[in-house]
Amino acid sequence: MGRLILITNDDGIDAGGIRQLAETAKAFGEVWVVAPESQRSGKSHSVTYLEPLYVRERPGYMDGVKAYECSGVPVDCVRVGIHLLGRKPDVVLSGVNSGYNISGDIQYSGTAGAALEAAFWGIHAIALSQANLDYHPVTDRYLRELIGEYIDKPLPQNTVWNINFPGCAPEDCKGVKHGCAVSQDDFYTDSFTCKTLGTVEYTVVPGRNWHGSEGTDLGAVCDNYVAVGTVTNVR
Numbered sequence: 001m002g003r004l005i006l007i008t009n010d011d012g013i014d015a016g017g018i019r020q021l022a023e024t025a026k027a028f029g030e031v032w033v034v035a036p037e038s039q040r041s042g043k044s045h046s047v048t049y050l051e052p053l054y055v056r057e058r059p060g061y062m063d064g065v066k067a068y069e070c071s072g073v074p075v076d077c078v079r080v081g082i083h084l085l086g087r088k089p090d091v092v093l094s095g096v097n098s099g100y101n102i103s104g105d106i107q108y109s110g111t112a113g114a115a116l117e118a119a120f121w122g123i124h125a126i127a128l129s130q131a132n133l134d135y136h137p138v139t140d141r142y143l144r145e146l147i148g149e150y151i152d153k154p155l156p157q158n159t160v161w162n163i164n165f166p167g168c169a170p171e172d173c174k175g176v177k178h179g180c181a182v183s184q185d186d187f188y189t190d191s192f193t194c195k196t197l198g199t200v201e202y203t204v205v206p207g208r209n210w211h212g213s214e215g216t217d218l219g220a221v222c223d224n225y226v227a228v229g230t231v232t233n234v235r
Contacts, residue, residue: 002029002030003028003029003030003090003091003151004029004030004032004085004087004089004090004091005025005028005029005030005031005032005089005090005091005092005093006032006033006034006078006081006082006085006089006091006092006093006118006123007021007022007025007031007032007033007034007035007092007093007094008033008034008035008036008074008077008078008081008092008093008094008114009021009035009036009074009094009095009096009097009110009111009114010036010039010040010041010042010043010073010074010094010097010109010110010111010113010114011039011040011041011097011098012035012036012037012038012039012040013033013035013036013037013058013061013067013069015098016098017095017096017097017098017128017130018033018035018095018096019062020096020136020139020143021093021095021096021128021143022062022065022067023062024143024144024147025093025147026064026065027144028147028148028151029090029091031064031065031066032065032066032067032068032081032084032085032089033058033061033062033065033066033067033068034055034067034068034069034070034077034078034080034081034084035067035068035069035070035074035077036069036070036071036072036073036074036077037056037069037070037071040073040074040110041097041099041109041110042108042109042110043073043074043075043110043113044107044108044109044110044112044113045075045113045116045117046073046075046113047072047073047075047076047079048071048072048073048076053070053071053072053076053080054070054071055068055069055070055071055080055084056068056069068080068081068084073110073113074094074110074111074113074114074117075110075113075114075117077114078092078114078117078118078121079117082121088121088122088123089123090123090124091123091124091125091126091151091152092114092115092118092123092124092125092126093125093126093128093147094111094112094114094115094118094125094126094127094128095111095127095128095129095130096128096129096130096136096139096143096165097109097111097127097128097129097130098129098130098132099129099130099131099132100129100130100131100132100164100221101127101129101162101164102129102162102164102182102183102212102217102218102221102227103182103183103184103185103187103212103216103217103218104183104187104188105187106162106182106231109127109129111127111128111129112127112160112162112231114127115127115160115161115162115231116158116160116231116233118160119155119157119158119159119160119233120158120233124151124152124155125160125161126147126150126151126160126161126162126163127160127161127162127163127231128143128163128164128165129162129163129164129165130164130165130167131165131166131167132167133167136165136167137169137170138165138166138167138168138170138173138226139165141170141173142165142176142226143165146163146176146226146228150163150228155230156230156232158232158233159230159231159232159233160230160231160232161228161229161230162182162217162227162228162229162230162231163226163227163228164217164220164221164226164227165226166220166221166224166225166226166227168224172224173224173225173226174223174224174225175225175226176225176226176228177220177225177226177227177228178228179215179228179229180215180216180217180219180220180227180228180229181215181216181217181229182216182217182229182231183212183213183216183217183218183219184213184216185209185211185212185213185216185218185219186209187208187209187218188207188208188209189207189208189209190204190205190206190207191204191205191207192204192205193205210222217229
């Protein structure tokens with residue numbers, strides 16, 4: 001029996017990153033896509049249980065790929081995918097996310113949440129993310145190579161691979177740094193604006209400190225390396 005691959009994301013089933021991932025993954029096995037019907041970023045490891053889930057097949061999504069869109073969040077998509085497949089897949093690939101999942105952002109990431117849900121089920125999983133840009137030459141260069149390297153590479157229990165592609169020009173990319181630790185550097189510079197129109201309305205103004213320590217995912221991406229590391233469930 002060939003390798004069975006389940007792909008999901010948190011940017012929605014029509015995002016460019018998941019389509020690139022599904023197309024690339026076809027070289028490694030039978031590919032099924034189960035992904036949110038629209039944007040679900042920041043959903044972390046949340047799950048839908050107070051309302052029904054709606055799942056719809058997407059005929060013609062991509063040649064050689066069975067695809068479904070789900071009304072829920074990324075973790076729901078992994079659980080639904082296992083049900084649709086009738087067994088656990090051999091691997092879950094989550095992404096390719098638009099925006100890095102490094103340092104403290106990992107704890108909020110629906111991309112990482114879906115991969116970690118797979119790990120809960122004892123399924124090998126890889127989370128993949130890239131810069132929030134329209135042009136991804138480094139992803140184009142390294143995606144297939146790194147899937148091939150990590151799709152079967154052993155992991156400790158409840159742990160997933162986490163890969164981030166820098167948003168630099170291909171000639172500026174210095175290669176791949178393996179074994180990157182999750183950065184503990186002071187990463188967030190978020191602020192809030194407030195206005196009062198009968199009620200108080202707060203708006204988050206995101207900010208990030210793009211300076212990371214040597215040996216970390218943040219440090220690697222800031223230095224134009226593809227960062228490969230692991231993330232482990234708290235269990």
